[in-house]
Amino acid sequence: MTIEVAGERPDVDVVVIGGGVNGAGVARDCTQRGLRVAVFERNDIAFGASGNNSGMIHGGPRYLTYDPHVTYSSCLDSGHIQRIAPHLLFRIPFLMPVHTEGRTPKLSLTLLDAFFDLYDKYQPLKHGKPHARLTAEELQQLEPGLAGRTVGGVSFDEWGIDGVRLCVGNLVDAAEAGAEVRVHTTVTEILRREDGSVNGVRYRDLLTGQSGQRTAKVVVNATGAWAPLTAGLGGLVADQARIRPGKGIHVFFDRRLTNYAIAVRAIDGRQVFLEPWQNMSVIGTTDTDYYGDLDDVVATTAEVRYLIQAVARVFPAILEARAIGTWAGVRPTIYDWGPDPDGLSREHAVVDHEPHGAAGLYSMIGGKLASYRMFAEAMTDAICHRLGVQKASRTHLTALPGGEELVDPIALAEDAQIEPIAGARLEYRHGARSLRIVERLARDRREAAVVCPCEPVLEAEVRYVIAHEWAQTVEDVSRRTRLGVGACGGMRCAARCGAIVAQMTGRSPLDGQRMALDFLEGAARRRMAAVGPLQARQEALSLASIRAELGSPRSIERPSGNLGPTGLGPSVGPAPSDDERRANKERPVADKERGAAE
Numbered sequence: 001m002t003i004e005v006a007g008e009r010p011d012v013d014v015v016v017i018g019g020g021v022n023g024a025g026v027a028r029d030c031t032q033r034g035l036r037v038a039v040f041e042r043n044d045i046a047f048g049a050s051g052n053n054s055g056m057i058h059g060g061p062r063y064l065t066y067d068p069h070v071t072y073s074s075c076l077d078s079g080h081i082q083r084i085a086p087h088l089l090f091r092i093p094f095l096m097p098v099h100t101e102g103r104t105p106k107l108s109l110t111l112l113d114a115f116f117d118l119y120d121k122y123q124p125l126k127h128g129k130p131h132a133r134l135t136a137e138e139l140q141q142l143e144p145g146l147a148g149r150t151v152g153g154v155s156f157d158e159w160g161i162d163g164v165r166l167c168v169g170n171l172v173d174a175a176e177a178g179a180e181v182r183v184h185t186t187v188t189e190i191l192r193r194e195d196g197s198v199n200g201v202r203y204r205d206l207l208t209g210q211s212g213q214r215t216a217k218v219v220v221n222a223t224g225a226w227a228p229l230t231a232g233l234g235g236l237v238a239d240q241a242r243i244r245p246g247k248g249i250h251v252f253f254d255r256r257l258t259n260y261a262i263a264v265r266a267i268d269g270r271q272v273f274l275e276p277w278q279n280m281s282v283i284g285t286t287d288t289d290y291y292g293d294l295d296d297v298v299a300t301t302a303e304v305r306y307l308i309q310a311v312a313r314v315f316p317a318i319l320e321a322r323a324i325g326t327w328a329g330v331r332p333t334i335y336d337w338g339p340d341p342d343g344l345s346r347e348h349a350v351v352d353h354e355p356h357g358a359a360g361l362y363s364m365i366g367g368k369l370a371s372y373r374m375f376a377e378a379m380t381d382a383i384c385h386r387l388g389v390q391k392a393s394r395t396h397l398t399a400l401p402g403g404e405e406l407v408d409p410i411a412l413a414e415d416a417q418i419e420p421i422a423g424a425r426l427e428y429r430h431g432a433r434s435l436r437i438v439e440r441l442a443r444d445r446r447e448a449a450v451v452c453p454c455e456p457v458l459e460a461e462v463r464y465v466i467a468h469e470w471a472q473t474v475e476d477v478s479r480r481t482r483l484g485v486g487a488c489g490g491m492r493c494a495a496r497c498g499a500i501v502a503q504m505t506g507r508s509p510l511d512g513q514r515m516a517l518d519f520l521e522g523a524a525r526r527r528m529a530a531v532g533p534l535q536a537r538q539e540a541l542s543l544a545s546i547r548a549e550l551g552s553p554r555s556i557e558r559p560s561g562n563l564g565p566t567g568l569g570p571s572v573g574p575a576p577s578d579d580e581r582r583a584n585k586e587r588p589v590a591d592k593e594r595g596a597a598e
């Protein structure tokens with residue numbers, strides 16, 4: 001059945017609300033199947049769970065006990081993601097020690113060994129290695145920092161990924177196939193016809209304050225934990241797109257402390273881990289029901305202590321290591337009353353709101369990063385069915401931008417005359433597209449300047465993500481490049497980055513300073529629970545004095561994700577101030593010096 005409203009050609013076929021991995025995945029699949037798409041993201045790409053998870057494209061061995069289908073589909077889709085974005089995956093071998101304190105440690109080890117025999121059957125799907133049973137001595141050799149007496153343990157194989165880069169890649173691909181992508185743009189209303197069917201959305205750009213609307217045949221609510229609030233924007237009740245939001249936090253350390261990830265039990269028996277991830281170490285994660293503001297999720301000291309306590313019992317050196325930050329996200333888990341959050345299913349579901357009177361509106365509920373592509377395919381199948389499009393998904397066959405071919409990072413660094421580490425990090429994030437960034441250096445050698453020494457990030461990459469990946473603030477650049485995430489917390493790079501962003505987006509140098517300060521304040525706030533009260537107080541004081549000197553408000557007014565005074569949906573934040581209106585009047589203006597080249 002083809003839906004065409006008499007006398008009305010909608011602006012696009014599909015509006016996608018949400019720039020997380022599910023929204024990005026649907027946008028890509030829809031454009032590949034010939035549909036016209038517009039994507040709206042109220043914060044930034046991967047601002048939600050997709051940029052704040054454990055960074056693993058894994059099968060989740062623990063789901064084998066109660067949700068084997070999740071393990072199967074995650075492993076299968078991990079294999080697909082590996083094919084389409086080989087540059088983004090990195091191996092994380094895990095160790096799981098079995099301590100002698102339990103009542104039957106040898107039996108526990110035998111059972112664990114048998115359990116991983118079963119997991120091994122799924123490993124080929126994601127090109128993982130089979131597990132190994134290890135003696136206590138072997139464990140100790142592999143990770144000399146392990147403490148406590150063990151009877152041995154097992155190793156198993158997983159893959160790490162940068163979730164932000166995965167989202168950006170999907171959206172870049174969609175945009176190159178014609179999709180309109182708007183970030184910092186919140187959907188404020190889902191439009192309905194008299195018969196209840198949806199016909200588009202109203203939106204507001206939070207940077208410029210400009211509002212508008214896009215008519216569409218189908219609207220996809222891909223807003224993760226925000227899904228019930230978003231459904232409210234179309235007059236539905238929260239129950240019709242219900243989730244059970246679960247908060248999870250991670251603490252990260254300034255370097256890689258181990259060669260292997262280590263899975264350990266927390267005080268309540270939950271499994272948590274210490275993992276080497278990119279160029280740092282991460283411990284995670286918690287899983288607790290969440291009732292707070294979705295646009296402002298931060299780790300608490302209690303959550304940090306819980307994780308450190310668990311890891312220190314097995315890897316005491318964590319107590320001496322330098323924690324430099326935290327991140328926190330909210331899982332959009334399928335609603336269920338009763339199980340503890342850890343025990344909730346990680347399945348996904350496409351909810352068609354036609355039975356709720358809103359034909360053409362769909363919500364994507366639940367899921368995992370590891371199976372996002374499959375979820376997006378199921379969502380796009382439903383859209384195509386509605387619109388009478390008969391094209392199958394090819395997203396598992398076609399490379400994401402940068403994934404077309406592998407680039408040798410050492411050769412890349414030599415050709416570009418940059419440090420090997422800078423070349424390797426660039427190649428990791430952009431794959432074959434790193435060559436485009438390197439081309440910029442040939443045009444203008446000044447762009448070889450290192451903006452963020454911790455990561456490191458070159459000026460060329462900062463400019464590239466502003467020009468080609470919708471970065472509009474320092475925080476956006478950081479999300480895409482990891483600028484300012486290292487030990488200095490952005491103190492060495494935020495100001496320079498702010499100046500570049502301001503210049504390229506036609507804003508004033510003062511705006512650049514404000515953006516840098518916004519970033520530093522946000523990072524300090526996220527760091528607070530990890531660094532302790534003394535450092536947190538000092539940071540707060542110095543940042544407050546800079547803020548007072550600049551005498552300016554934050555550069556973006558964030559909307560609140562809370563239910564708002566009506567209890568029906570999110571408020572959309574205050575209108576921009578006169579200052580902001582003035583500052584944004586000229587936007588978008590190309591970079592005066594180099595804009596033409598972008």
Ligand SMILES: Cc1cc2nc3c(=O)[nH]c(=O)nc-3n(C[C@H](O)[C@H](O)[C@H](O)COP(=O)(O)OP(=O)(O)OC[C@H]3O[C@@H](n4cnc5c(N)ncnc54)[C@H](O)[C@@H]3O)c2cc1C
Nearest residue numbers: 018020021022042048049050053054056187224248369370
């Ligand atoms: C702590 C934690 C650890 C996890 N670890 C893993 C893991 O290791 N492996 C794995 O496979 N999965 C993991 N997950 C699960 C995975 O991250 C999520 O299932 C997935 O990222 C959800 O993606 P999403 O696109 O549905 O939601 P999100 O990524 O949350 O995106 C929703 C987006 O919608 C936007 N939005 C909201 N309202 C509006 C509006 N009105 N207008 C426009 N935009 C709007 C938000 O700003 C947000 O960016 C983890 C999750 C968490 C929280």
